[in-house]
Amino acid sequence: MKLLHPLHWSDYELIDSGDFEKLERFGKYTVRRPEPQALWGKSLNENEWDELADAVFLKDRKSDDRGEWKCRKGMPQQWIVSYSYKDMEIKMRLGLISFKHVGLFPEQSENWDYIYDAVRANPQGERRILNLFAYTGGASLAAASAGAEVTHVDSVKQVVTWSKENMELSGLSNIRWIVDDALKFVRREVKRGRKYNGIILDPPAYGRGPDGEKWILEEGIYDLLTCCNEILSEKDSFVVLNLYSMGLSALVAKTLANQVFGIADEEQYGEIYVPDRSEKFLPLGVFYRMKR
Numbered sequence: 001m002k003l004l005h006p007l008h009w010s011d012y013e014l015i016d017s018g019d020f021e022k023l024e025r026f027g028k029y030t031v032r033r034p035e036p037q038a039l040w041g042k043s044l045n046e047n048e049w050d051e052l053a054d055a056v057f058l059k060d061r062k063s064d065d066r067g068e069w070k071c072r073k074g075m076p077q078q079w080i081v082s083y084s085y086k087d088m089e090i091k092m093r094l095g096l097i098s099f100k101h102v103g104l105f106p107e108q109s110e111n112w113d114y115i116y117d118a119v120r121a122n123p124q125g126e127r128r129i130l131n132l133f134a135y136t137g138g139a140s141l142a143a144a145s146a147g148a149e150v151t152h153v154d155s156v157k158q159v160v161t162w163s164k165e166n167m168e169l170s171g172l173s174n175i176r177w178i179v180d181d182a183l184k185f186v187r188r189e190v191k192r193g194r195k196y197n198g199i200i201l202d203p204p205a206y207g208r209g210p211d212g213e214k215w216i217l218e219e220g221i222y223d224l225l226t227c228c229n230e231i232l233s234e235k236d237s238f239v240v241l242n243l244y245s246m247g248l249s250a251l252v253a254k255t256l257a258n259q260v261f262g263i264a265d266e267e268q269y270g271e272i273y274v275p276d277r278s279e280k281f282l283p284l285g286v287f288y289r290m291k292r
Contacts, residue, residue: 001250002270004110004287011081012106014276015052018042022282023049026094026102027081033057033100035282043278057100069096080169083138085113088145091169092136093162103136103162107272107284108202111240112142114289118198118238119146125236129198130189132182132224133207137163137175139200139240144172148198153178153185155209181209183220186227195233201225202242217243225260232261237292242272244285253288264290 006012013025019042022035032053042049054075059067071077078095081104090112094102119127127148131140136159140152144167154160157179167175178185182203201224207215225241232239239261243253254269267290273281 002268003281004107004270004272005274005281006106006109008085009083009106009109011083012109014274014282016042016044016049016278017276017280017282021049022276023052024106026104026106027079029054029075029079031055031057031096031102034059037283040280043276043280055096059100065100066098067100068098071096083109083112085109085116085142088112088116088142089170090138090141090145090166090172092138092141092166093169095162104138105135105284107274108138108242110272111200111242111287111289112138115139115142115198115200115238115240116146118291119143119148122197122236123147126197126233128196129200130186130196130228130231131200131202132186132228133202133204134163134200135159135202137166139202140175141166141170141172143198143200144175145170148174150175151178151196152176153180153182155179155181155207155213157210179210181211181213181215183215183224183227184209184213186224186231190227190230194231196231197233197236198238198240199228199232200240201228205244217248222256222260225256229260235292239288239290241288242285243287248286250286250288253286257288257290261290261292264292266291 011027015023017038055071129143129148129150134152134154143150250269269288273283
């Protein structure tokens with residue numbers, strides 16, 4: 001088991017967490033939003049949170065997911081942050097959306113580094129990478145920065161458009177954009193006999209495809225991984241899997257992957273977390289990574 005957390009990102013910081021909230025700095029701006037896993041108490045007092053927050057997410061009483069942002073004067077609706085690692089330099093546009101998100105999961109930067117290194121480790125071979133449930137494209141940008149040919153799949157057209165903006169901001173290219181249901185797309189790739197050297201999966205607990213396809217993680221993940229195995233190259237390949245569903249452990253991810261992909265030459269699994277200034281560890285999902 002291994003614990004991962006971002007170590008070297010100047011444009012992101014978890015300032016404080018507790019009482020089911022988190023206070024985060026993204027570049028110049030600090031946002032306050034709900035966090036269901038922050039079961040402990042805050043280290044800063046309420047006045048300090050109010051003074052630091054440029055934007056506060058106010059949850060809609062009629063919805064578990066939606067709400068609106070209350071912003072301090074001068075707080076933009078969109079802004080840009082940067083991330084660097086070795087020769088990788090990517091930029092991502094953030095924005096305040098009604099589902100409490102800002103267009104970035106900063107804890108995933110640990111996986112971006114892994115993806116970059118995994119692609120660079122095979123400079124002479126083919127480097128085709130598939131990113132499923134790809135959201136705004138951080139992992140796609142990391143793979144493209146390392147010289148890979150990337151296929152980026154997400155079911156939401158607006159999110160794919162957002163990803164393209166991030167690619168252009170980062171001065172990158174060589175990404176193929178697909179608006180599709182992940183499982184349907186992978187099944188078609190199996191029929192086409194296409195192979196990938198790396199597959200990245202970041203599935204939500206629940207979701208909908210572009211044609212209303214229903215995704216429930218516990219019901220669909222095994223079939224999806226089985227199809228992914230059929231399109232993953234047998235040698236010089238890697239898999240990165242993230243699971244966010246509360247209640248699923250890293251051992252679930254490992255056992256699933258071992259059964260589907262076989263015993264890896266190299267594997268890592270555990271929790272991803274971010275520490276706040278008071279060294280309270282906020283867990284943000286589990287991961288499994290393998291090379292063969």
